Amino acid sequence: MASALLVTGPDRIAAAAHRVMARCDELARVSAATGGIERVYLSPEHARVNRLAAEWMRELGMTTTQDAAGNQVGRLEAHSPDAPALLLGSHLDTVPDAGRFDGIAGVLMALEVVRLLRVPADADRWRSPLPFALEVVAFWDEEGTRFGKALLGSSAVAGVWHDDWWALTDADGTTLREAFVEFGLDPSRIGEAARRPDELVGYLEAHIEQGPELDQRGESLAVVSSIASARRFQLVVEGEARHAGGTPYERRRDALLGASEAALAVERVCRAEHHVIGTVGQLEAYPGAVNIVPGEARLSLDLRGEFDGSRDRVWSALSHEFDVIMGRRGLRWSAREVHAAPAVFCAPTLQGALRAGIVSTLPSGADEPAVLFSRAGHDGMVIGEVADVGMLFLRNPDGISHHPDEAVSEADVGFGIRALAEAVLQLAADR
Ligand code: GLV
Ligand code: MN
Ligand code: MN
Numbered sequence: 001m002a003s004a005l006l007v008t009g010p011d012r013i014a015a016a017a018h019r020v021m022a023r024c025d026e027l028a029r030v031s032a033a034t035g036g037i038e039r040v041y042l043s044p045e046h047a048r049v050n051r052l053a054a055e056w057m058r059e060l061g062m063t064t065t066q067d068a069a070g071n072q073v074g075r076l077e078a079h080s081p082d083a084p085a086l087l088l089g090s091h092l093d094t095v096p097d098a099g100r101f102d103g104i105a106g107v108l109m110a111l112e113v114v115r116l117l118r119v120p121a122d123a124d125r126w127r128s129p130l131p132f133a134l135e136v137v138a139f140w141d142e143e144g145t146r147f148g149k150a151l152l153g154s155s156a157v158a159g160v161w162h163d164d165w166w167a168l169t170d171a172d173g174t175t176l177r178e179a180f181v182e183f184g185l186d187p188s189r190i191g192e193a194a195r196r197p198d199e200l201v202g203y204l205e206a207h208i209e210q211g212p213e214l215d216q217r218g219e220s221l222a223v224v225s226s227i228a229s230a231r232r233f234q235l236v237v238e239g240e241a242r243h244a245g246g247t248p249y250e251r252r253r254d255a256l257l258g259a260s261e262a263a264l265a266v267e268r269v270c271r272a273e274h275h276v277i278g279t280v281g282q283l284e285a286y287p288g289a290v291n292i293v294p295g296e297a298r299l300s301l302d303l304r305g306e307f308d309g310s311r312d313r314v315w316s317a318l319s320h321e322f323d324v325i326m327g328r329r330g331l332r333w334s335a336r337e338v339h340a341a342p343a344v345f346c347a348p349t350l351q352g353a354l355r356a357g358i359v360s361t362l363p364s365g366a367d368e369p370a371v372l373f374s375r376a377g378h379d380g381m382v383i384g385e386v387a388d389v390g391m392l393f394l395r396n397p398d399g400i401s402h403h404p405d406e407a408v409s410e411a412d413v414g415f416g417i418r419a420l421a422e423a424v425l426q427l428a429a430d431r
Contacts, residue, residue, distance in 0.1 A: 010414075016112035017414035023108050027052070027092070028100040036404060037098040040170075041141035041152060042070060042183040049092050053107065053138050060114050061126030062136070068193040069156030070185055072138040076114055077121075078128045085133040086201040086424060087387065088113060091142035091153070091379055099406020103142055105394070105413065106206045110136040113421045130428040132201045139379045146170045146179075148234070148338045154379035158386045159194030195386055201431075202350055202388040203380060204423065206416050208408050210376040212399025220412045221358045221419055222370035223351050224391035227381050228275075229308045229343035231315060233301040235322075237262070238332045241287055241295025252293050256285040258331040259297035265321040266301060269314055275306035276314045277375060301335075306373055308342050341381045349430065350390025350423075357392070357423030361415040376401070392420055 030045050030052070031037045039045040050072040054064040057074030064074045072092070075085065090106025114134050121127035128134045137157070144150030147168040155161050166177040166187060180187045209215075214222055239253035263280040270278040279302045285294035301318075305311030319335075326333045351371075358369040372393055380389035394416045397407045 012116060013414045013418050016115065016417050017410045020105060020108040020112060020413050020417070021410050023056070024100045024104050027104055033097070036096075037094055037100060038096050038145075039092065039094045039098075040146040041093055042146070042179040042185075046070060046093070046140060047183065050138070053092065056111055057136060060111060061118060061121075062114065067157070068185065068189045068191070069153045069161075070140045070183060071153045071157060071193065072140075074111075074114075074136045076118055076126060076128045076134045078130060078133045083128075083132050084199050084201050085135040086130075086427065087135050087137050087203040087383070088205070088420070088424075089135075089137035089139060089203075089379070090205050090207055091139040093140050093143050093145065095143050095145055095402050097404060099401055099403055101208050101396075101406050101408050102210065102401055103139075103207070105208060105408060107136065107138045109206045109413065109417050109420060110204075112417045113424060116417070116421045117424060130424070131431050132428070134424075142377070142379050144232075144339060147176050148232070150230075150232070150339050150377060151341065151379060151382050152176075154382045156190055156193035157195055158382040158384075159191070160382060160385055161190050161194075197386050200387040201427065202347065202390060203383045204350060204354070204390045204392070204420065205378060205380055206392045206394060206420050207374075207376075207378060208396040208401060208406065209372070209393040209399065210374075210396055210401035212396075213372055214370060214393060214395035215397055215399055217370060219370055220395050220415045221361065222372045222393040223354045223358065224346055224393055225351065225371050225373050226306070226343055226345045227374045227378050227389075227391070228304040228306055228376070229311045230339065230341045230377050230381075231303045231311060231337060232339035233303075233335045233337050235259070235262070235299050235301060235333060235335045237297040237299070237326065239295055239297075239330070240293070242293045244291040244293055247293055253295075253330040254293050255297040255331060256283075256294035258326050258329045258333070259283055259285075259299045261325045261329075262322050262333070263299065265325060266318060269317050269321060270303075273305075273310055273314050275373075276304065276310050278303045278314065278318075304375055304377075306343065341377065344381050344384040344389060346380075346390050347388035350388050350427070353423040353426040353430070354390050354392050354419065356426045357419035357421070358415075360422040361418050390423070392416060392423070
């Protein structure tokens with residue numbers, strides 16, 4: 001595919017990739033944790049990182065706003081100020097003890113795409129040369145680390161905010177509503193973050209794969225076909241706390257043992273269902289003393305499936321397993337669903353543009369780019385409510401993510417920036 005961008009030569013792409021890596025390092029230093037990376041929604045780190053992102057957006061000639069949900073947005077107008085916008089972006093919040101690329105690389109790569117594509121509007125202003133404006137969105141709370149509910153920022157943009165989320169609490173008992181106010185946001189204005197479908201051309205996101213497929217194939221980039229559906233639960237198992245020495249086994253109703261069996265059942269049941277995966281990432285025993293049989297256990301359950309149906313089938317099977325396990329042990333169990341998102345299928349036109357973008361980075365005669373479905377969750381899961389979604393995956397060495405060793409190579413970031421920029425040009429050509 002011949003395109004104007006390829007003519008600009010590799011130096012700008014190499015510089016762009018270098019800047020992305022350096023900025024990922026810079027953002028990694030903005031953390032609530034000493035010796036690790038943790039940046040959660042509506043925290044002082046959120047505010048600091050938004051200020052930095054806004055500065056980088058303004059440097060590119062973009063106008064900036066922090067929207068009503070705390071997402072940082074930059075916009076580069078097209079020739080006509082009424083033109084719809086193509087959204088490019090990802091998220092800047094992290095899991096606890098995170099890597100430095102999950103989400104972050106996608107936001108920074110989007111900025112580099114704007115840098116490559118912008119043209120002078122006049123002596124001191126820049127504009128998009130395309131029939132649409134370019135917007136970079138840095139979403140907040142894709143991960144759900146602070147309030148348990150993921151995709152808060154993108155839900156506000158998609159206009160699917162639920163008022164019952166205001167009562168969600170963090171580990172300190174602060175409600176989402178209180179955290180909004182402390183951060184300087186007005187909960188009553190949350191609706192202002194919502195975007196209308198007619199003002200959006202689509203949403204494109206670059207993200208590390210968070211799995212080993214591209215690494216195993218020896219390829220840099222893939223087109224994403226769909227994003228897995230997800231459900232998250234907080235489960236409580238209730239038994240009876242008693243003396244650890246004095247209570248014979250036949251008198252025990254040990255909640256931790258019930259929860260442990262439940263966690264093993266999650267592995268067994270999910271392994272038996274194609275493309276469904278389940279994880280118990282949190283498990284706590286109460287009252288939590290060495291010499292007390294646990295009277296209560298709390299555990300999380302994260303379920304993902306390529307399709308909603310298979311995910312829901314697994315949840316039904318698990319509910320039955322939990323009934324049997326807890327019944328046998330004299331325990332009670334309950335579950336509160338804290339997050340649910342359907343599978344989202346990437347738009348064929350955006351997949352086609354990304355495919356063309358990837359092909360432009362390959363030697364001629366190379367094999368077709370990989371097409372993968374995303375087992376990880378992404379902001380596109382809810383942005384799909386208001387705009388077509390397309391995603392580009394970057395090779396993630398050893399497939400390790402949500403871990404400090406998470407990596408991506410500068411060379412692959414360069415390929416990714418080129419592919420994304422070419423995909424944007426392809427979309428403009430298609431319109
Ligand atoms: C986000 O990274 C998720 O998939 O949980
Ligand atoms: Mn993540
Ligand atoms: Mn992510």
